[in-house]
Amino acid sequence: MGSNTAGMTAYLLFLHLLNLALPAVALAGLMVAMGGWVAAPRGARPWVASWFARLALTAGLNLLVLTASLLWFGADGKMVSYGAMVLASALAQLVMWRSWRP
Numbered sequence: 001m002g003s004n005t006a007g008m009t010a011y012l013l014f015l016h017l018l019n020l021a022l023p024a025v026a027l028a029g030l031m032v033a034m035g036g037w038v039a040a041p042r043g044a045r046p047w048v049a050s051w052f053a054r055l056a057l058t059a060g061l062n063l064l065v066l067t068a069s070l071l072w073f074g075a076d077g078k079m080v081s082y083g084a085m086v087l088a089s090a091l092a093q094l095v096m097w098r099s100w101r102p
Contacts, residue, residue: 024062
C-alpha cells in the first residue's frame with residue numbers, strides 16, 4: 001500500500017510535521033525540567049548552563065532520533081522510536097549534568 005500525497009496541502013504538511021515534532025519537544029521539556037532533580041549529583045552545576053540550551057539540545061537530539069527511525073522503518077509512531085527517544089534524551093541529561101562524576 002502506498003500513501004496518497006496528491007491532496008497534501010501546505011497546511012496538512014505543517015500539521016504532519018508538527019505531530020512528528022510534538023513528542024520530541026514535549027519529552028525534552030519534561031527531561032530538562034526533571035533533569036536537575038533526577039540526573040544531577042548533589043550540588044552539581046550543569047555543563048550546559050542555560051535551561052533553554054538544554055531544551056534545544058535535547059529536543060534536537062529527539063528530533064534526530066525520530067527522523068532516523070522514520071527513515072529506517074518508513075513510518076512514524078513506532079514504540080521502538082519512542083523508546084530510543086527516551087533513552088537518547090536520558091543520556092543527554094546525564095551528559096549535560098556530568099552525572100558520572102561523584
